[in-house]
Amino acid sequence: MPRQFAGWDESAFDVLLRLDGEPSQEVMRETRKDRERLVRQPMVSLLHDLAWEDPAFEDHSVWRYGKTPWWWQNQSAVARVARNIEIGLRFNLDGLRVQGAWWYADSEQISRFRAAVAAEASGRVLVDVVAELRGRGFEITGDLLKRVPREYPADHPRAALLRHRSLLAVRHLGSDERLHTPEVVDRVLATYGELRPLLTWLTTHVAACVPPAISD
Template identity: 60%
Template sequence: MGGVFNGWTEQAFEVLLRLEGDPPPRLRESLRRDREVHVRQPMIALLNDVADAVPALDDFSVWGFRKEIWWWQHQSAVIRIARQVEIGLRFDLDGLHLKAGWHYPDPGQVPRYRAAVAALTSGTDLAELVARLAADGYEITGDLMRRVPRGTPADHPRAELLRHRSLLAARPLVTDTAALTPSAVDRVTAAARELAPFLSWLAHHVAATPRRPI
């Protein structure tokens, strides 16, 4: 299915319900085709429609089947913004979830991040972006050190941000009811534009790669 996204169907939820818990391999395999058609292919259609609406979001992958049951119970996808800067999407029985930002850092990215956070102008910019996202209902998460980096004063004005070794903004995007409609396309594109300044900061200061504007 290349696109048009018409929402996930009731069959998608029925398949995922049957995959709850720890289903035996035989049941899993019997649902493989239905899961592909009703769960994974709509995610591909969704991201094709998103890319048509916002060409900068055209670099995406939709994960297939893996051995662990979690991957059968949740359909994940990722839109790449820059090196290790991504918008992640996950569809499951609760609907569609979004988690965007920087994670799984490459060598050199953590020092670049810390230097940019410590610098007055870039650090203040990030603090304001993160505060704005939190006020808009995003949960700010990531891999945090127990303390600020060595040599950093404990009372640094951006001490909390300096503890991060990854930085993500997450929120539910579409409820299970809304997932039955095409509205997810507009919600993903709206969230991407809302997140654009945050993702641009990470692309510039952490990934150190140019990117197209969202």
């Protein structure tokens, strides 16, 4: 099937520049049609092509407009891998970023995450996965406690991971000329391939329900 995504036009950045800072309601009304055509619709096409290429992207959403300027300045989309585990995309003046995220978790999921981090076998696998992603240039972030949870020793060998209440691995694909071409589809798929071990670990050890299959 022919791909729909052709890249973001240069004019998409002109629209986002008009929305930069604290745009007025009038500016948001004036730019809405151009933003839909030049910023949001390319993201819709990108997710369509990603879902066609890989079933991991089938359950996806492309966000519309919110009341605050942030939602106009950032075009986001997510593909749901399992409960609270997602592949996220965001397009803005800085270009495109892709992330694998476990976030907005309840206390039950957080407890499962900590238990899996503390367990020797699963914990060491996650350490290796995170180290590999860092080595590939991913930013590892999340909501962190100031201290290790009280049920675990402060000098636990995986204390840094035990502090996480969410875990994200983020890659910035930038805003170079390739962003204006269909090559973005392949770059996102390649990034997802690098994120797959993390998403698989989180799905196996943290998700509460049986998730959609993560393709090889």
